[in-house]
Amino acid sequence: MEIIGVTRLGRNNGNGAQPLKLTFRNSEEAMIVIRNKKKINKNRKIYTDLDRTLLRRDNMKKLKDELKIRKDKGENVSIKYVDNTPRIVTSSSNLKLNKPNSPQLACIYQNVSGLNTTVDEF
Structure with a gap:
């Protein structure tokens, strides 16, 4: 993998972070970097x-x-x-739990052999 060009984008905004554009020989090399970005950013x-x-x-x-x-x-x-456009949306995961008419939650426990099942309601 070879980087053939590095370009700074925009102006320095004072916090030290400034985007860089890296140019690779082909799109496959760029996609390798994008796919492995979690490994790159592990401690940096x-x-x-x-x-x-x-x-x-x-x-x-x-x-x-x-x-x-x-x-x-x-x-x-x-x-x-939403439709490839970033938008601010209300997170609904916590709203469902706070509704007054929401059903009770139930947890089902099953032993290894599957013979005894217990239901606990909250």
């Missing part, structure tokens, strides 16, 4: 992602800023991709 602050236009990067920055404001207000929101 290195983030890898596919190419994004300036408009997409600006849009994502605005969404993250809005997300932070809404989370600080106590809203249960996150960024999800």
Whole structure:
């Protein structure tokens, strides 16, 4: 694998983080890096992602800023991709548990041989 070009994107914003664009010989090498990004970032602050236009990067920055404001207000929101477009959506996982008419939760325990089954309701 060979990197044939490195370019800094944007301006330095003062916090030391500035995106770099790495250019590989072919797209297969780039996809190897993207697929193995968890191994690369194991103990470092290195983030890898596919190419994004300036408009997409600006849009994502605005969404993250809005997300932070809404989370600080106590809203249960996150960024999800809907039709390949990032959007702020209300997280529904915690809302279901807080509904007053939600059904009781039941846990089923089964022994190894499957003969005795116990149901505990909460």
